[in-house]
Amino acid sequence: MSYPKFAAPQDLERFRKQAVEAEKRFRARVLICTTGCRSKGALEVCEALRARLGASGLDKDVAVIGAGCHGQCSLAPAVVIEPWNYLYGGVTPEDVAEIIETTLRQGKPVERLCDKANGKPAPTMGEAPFYRKQKREVLAHCGRVDPKKIEDAIARGAYVAAAKALSTMTPELVIDEVRESGLRGRGGAGFFTGVKWGFCRKAPGRPKYLICNADEGDPGAFMDRALLEGVPHQVLEGMIIAAYAIGASHGFVYVRAEYPIAVEHVGIAIRQARECGLLGKNILGSGFDFDLEVRMGAGAFVCGEETALIASLEGKRGMPRARPPFPVNQGYMDKPTTINNVETLANVPLIIEKGKDWYKTLGTPGNTGTKIFALAGKVNNTGLVEVQIGTTLREIIYDIGGGIAENRQFKAAQTGGPSGGCIPATFLDLPIDYDSLKKIGAIMGSGGLIVMDENTCMVDMARFFMDFVQQESCGKCVPCRVGTRHMLDILTRICSGEGQEGDIERLEQLGREIKAAALCGLGQTAPNPVLTTIQYFREEYEEHIRLKRCPAKECRGLFRYRIDEKACKACGLCRKHCPVQAIKGEKKVPHVIDQERCTLCGTCLEKCTFSAVLKV
Amino acid sequence: MSVPTIAPIEPALKVVEELSPVTEGQIIPLLQRLQDVYGYLPRNVVLDVARRTGLPASRVYGVATFYAQFRLKPGGRHTVRCCRGTACHVRGGKTVLNAVKSELCIDDGETTEDMKFSLETVACLGTCFLAPVIMVNNDYFGSMTPGRIKNVLDKYK
Numbered sequence: 001m002s003y004p005k006f007a008a009p010q011d012l013e014r015f016r017k018q019a020v021e022a023e024k025r026f027r028a029r030v031l032i033c034t035t036g037c038r039s040k041g042a043l044e045v046c047e048a049l050r051a052r053l054g055a056s057g058l059d060k061d062v063a064v065i066g067a068g069c070h071g072q073c074s075l076a077p078a079v080v081i082e083p084w085n086y087l088y089g090g091v092t093p094e095d096v097a098e099i100i101e102t103t104l105r106q107g108k109p110v111e112r113l114c115d116k117a118n119g120k121p122a123p124t125m126g127e128a129p130f131y132r133k134q135k136r137e138v139l140a141h142c143g144r145v146d147p148k149k150i151e152d153a154i155a156r157g158a159y160v161a162a163a164k165a166l167s168t169m170t171p172e173l174v175i176d177e178v179r180e181s182g183l184r185g186r187g188g189a190g191f192f193t194g195v196k197w198g199f200c201r202k203a204p205g206r207p208k209y210l211i212c213n214a215d216e217g218d219p220g221a222f223m224d225r226a227l228l229e230g231v232p233h234q235v236l237e238g239m240i241i242a243a244y245a246i247g248a249s250h251g252f253v254y255v256r257a258e259y260p261i262a263v264e265h266v267g268i269a270i271r272q273a274r275e276c277g278l279l280g281k282n283i284l285g286s287g288f289d290f291d292l293e294v295r296m297g298a299g300a301f302v303c304g305e306e307t308a309l310i311a312s313l314e315g316k317r318g319m320p321r322a323r324p325p326f327p328v329n330q331g332y333m334d335k336p337t338t339i340n341n342v343e344t345l346a347n348v349p350l351i352i353e354k355g356k357d358w359y360k361t362l363g364t365p366g367n368t369g370t371k372i373f374a375l376a377g378k379v380n381n382t383g384l385v386e387v388q389i390g391t392t393l394r395e396i397i398y399d400i401g402g403g404i405a406e407n408r409q410f411k412a413a414q415t416g417g418p419s420g421g422c423i424p425a426t427f428l429d430l431p432i433d434y435d436s437l438k439k440i441g442a443i444m445g446s447g448g449l450i451v452m453d454e455n456t457c458m459v460d461m462a463r464f465f466m467d468f469v470q471q472e473s474c475g476k477c478v479p480c481r482v483g484t485r486h487m488l489d490i491l492t493r494i495c496s497g498e499g500q501e502g503d504i505e506r507l508e509q510l511g512r513e514i515k516a517a518a519l520c521g522l523g524q525t526a527p528n529p530v531l532t533t534i535q536y537f538r539e540e541y542e543e544h545i546r547l548k549r550c551p552a553k554e555c556r557g558l559f560r561y562r563i564d565e566k567a568c569k570a571c572g573l574c575r576k577h578c579p580v581q582a583i584k585g586e587k588k589v590p591h592v593i594d595q596e597r598c599t600l601c602g603t604c605l606e607k608c609t610f611s612a613v614l615k616v
Numbered sequence: 617m618s619v620p621t622i623a624p625i626e627p628a629l630k631v632v633e634e635l636s637p638v639t640e641g642q643i644i645p646l647l648q649r650l651q652d653v654y655g656y657l658p659r660n661v662v663l664d665v666a667r668r669t670g671l672p673a674s675r676v677y678g679v680a681t682f683y684a685q686f687r688l689k690p691g692g693r694h695t696v697r698c699c700r701g702t703a704c705h706v707r708g709g710k711t712v713l714n715a716v717k718s719e720l721c722i723d724d725g726e727t728t729e730d731m732k733f734s735l736e737t738v739a740c741l742g743t744c745f746l747a748p749v750i751m752v753n754n755d756y757f758g759s760m761t762p763g764r765i766k767n768v769l770d771k772y773k
Contacts, residue, residue, distance in 0.1 A: 039756035298683030
């Protein structure tokens with residue numbers, strides 16, 4: 001399909017009306033998440049549905065759309081059907097016939113595919129517990145449009161805010177609006193976006209650059225991926241407005257190579273926006289020029305740090321440098337550069353379109369707006385959750401997340417990835433915002449929220465993050481390169497039962513020193529997971545060191561597997577599957593594990609159907 | 617030690633021509649495309665490309681060795697990627713990785729002797745709802761357990 005070039009905002013409005021009209025010829029829209037859910041067979045469902053609808057002649061008035069993420073990833077593959085707003089999960093090609101008959105012909109929900117609330121089916125998205133307490137503003141259109149079609153986005157008001165900014169507002173006015181809305185950077189540090197733009201606008205030097213940081217490296221965070229895959233035009237629109245505000249004529253989207261679908265969708269979106277005249281010279285007749293290109297990261301976590309990201313764009317090793325000078329003064333090619341995260345930019349069109357006063361009604365004073373969290377780990381409903389800032393952990397984990405998997409006990413939540421901290425149960429009712437998290441030693445970070453239960457060892461968790469940081473440290477500054485190595489060595493020895501008295505104090509001291517002395521954000525925050533776990537779970541460290549015991553039974557060497565003689569039915573399953581033949585036993589004789597041979601792989605525990613294999 | 621193979625240069629010349637003029641800022645896109653073509657970065661190709669574009673070979677190698685994406689040795693026919701993200705970790709990703717290692721008898725970053733499998737770990741695949749997850753080529757396998765590894769890998773043998 002080719003698109004007309006919009007010479008003025010009126011052309012955009014005319015096109016929007018046409019797109020809305022064109023959509024009306026469908027009486028139903030089936031929206032299948034074909035991004036994240038692809039891994040669970042969403043494409044096959046899409047194909048089966050298209051084939052069957054075609055065969056029954058329904059394809060003329062039912063649209064089948066490969067859309068972005070619906071949010072509740074634990075339902076994958078997830079399907080939403082408009083106009084009823086039914087949400088189905090775990091859909092397979094075999095379910096297609098029933099969906100067509102019950103829903104698309106009769107308008108009724110297929111109850112067995114619906115999520116449940118209080119034991120009863122909750123067919124619509126509005127009823128499903130996962131969505132009830134959410135405030136989906138930034139994600140409003142994610143999953144509702146075909147990300148490969150600009151007309152879908154425009155029909156829902158995309159680029160209206162950009163047109164408003166370019167035709168009725170001065171750049172200063174745009175900056176004021178965003179500053180007064182209180183929007184803070186969603187990538188980690190939470191710096192006020194409008195203030196950053198103001199610095200960049202005032203900085204001498206031309207050209208200026210805008211970079212969208214989509215190098216979402218934090219393990220456990222995937223909101224930026226979902227936004228780029230599901231609503232790429234919303235991000236592009238935010239970039240156009242930001243570029244106009246700071247006076248940039250060229251921009252980059254720096255995206256991880258591990259996100260091929262995001263790379264593809266952003267590429268398509270840029271081509272279409274360019275064709276429509278929304279990127280390029282004289283955008284919408286305003287005299288403002290802006291174009292952008294996609295650059296793929298090459299797998300370095302540190303490149304999420306802004307000066308390292310710039311080095312990477314310049315074709316260098318991705319190593320950070322000391323700030324100041326800040327990128328707003330000396331960034332890409334030593335020119336003034338603004339770097340904003342994907343989610344931050346996706347907020348911008350909402351602020352410009354609906355105004356700062358509307359935006360301030362969301363969240364709390366000083367922490368306005370919503371935040372998207374990637375809820376994962378040992379929680380029932382995993383996925384993307386958008387809530388007002390100031391919502392409590394309990395609401396997110398229990399009301400939205402449906403509680404801890406297998407009815408286990410909540411132990412801690414980890415926010416902010418390797419830079420963040422572990423929040424214990426005592427803070428479940430703390431309203432989550434940038435400042436409250438900082439006070440308890442964690443950070444908001446990019447919004448990864450990993451839930452842990454009683455079977456997660458906090459020392460091992462700290463070791464895990466330190467190992468991650470060690471591997472990703474660029475090696476430029478000594479505190480990070482050598483200091484994190486020392487911390488990792490100490491943690492490793494504690495986890496293997498060789499911890500010594502004084503190790504906890506050594507970790508605390510090293511942690512404080514690295515925080516004070518490291519060059520960039522990666523190093524300065526690297527000790528956080530260790531320091532918070534020591535602060536809140538010190539007794540676990542002590543148990544590892546003094547009693548050589550891992551209370552969560554996770555650390556190799558500090559627990560072993562044992563077969564409960566009374567529960568063992570001598571079925572032989574464990575013996576058959578043990579990869580190292582460490583299990584002895586015969587028919588009708590309870591089996592025994594040879595501890596010398598056992599490699600602690602856990603296969604016996606997984607295979608036993610009588611819960612006779614225990615960790616002791 | 618096997619004799620280093622000399623890779624044909626022609627495909628690389630096409631890449632260089634497409635990107636031309638190749639500036640320093642394009643070293644990463646250049647290497648990414650070369651790796652797409654060859655599957656890795658053959659030594660003779662990198663040196664030749666550096667010479668032809670006037671980029672110092674040291675700069676190109678500096679970049680190639682910094683980023684995890686670039687391989688300097690050929691990989692196996694199938695690439696197994698184990699996610700070591702946080703969600704995978706708390707759901708037992710480590711035992712899954714250990715099971716893959718012992719099944720293939722290789723360590724992270726290595727290739728089996730028969731050149732069938734390479735093993736890599738990645739920071740996070742962004743599919744945390746599938747945790748613990750592994751990828752073989754472009755296929756995802758979610759909710760993995762050590763006991764399922766052999767079955768999954770056998771499909772590719």
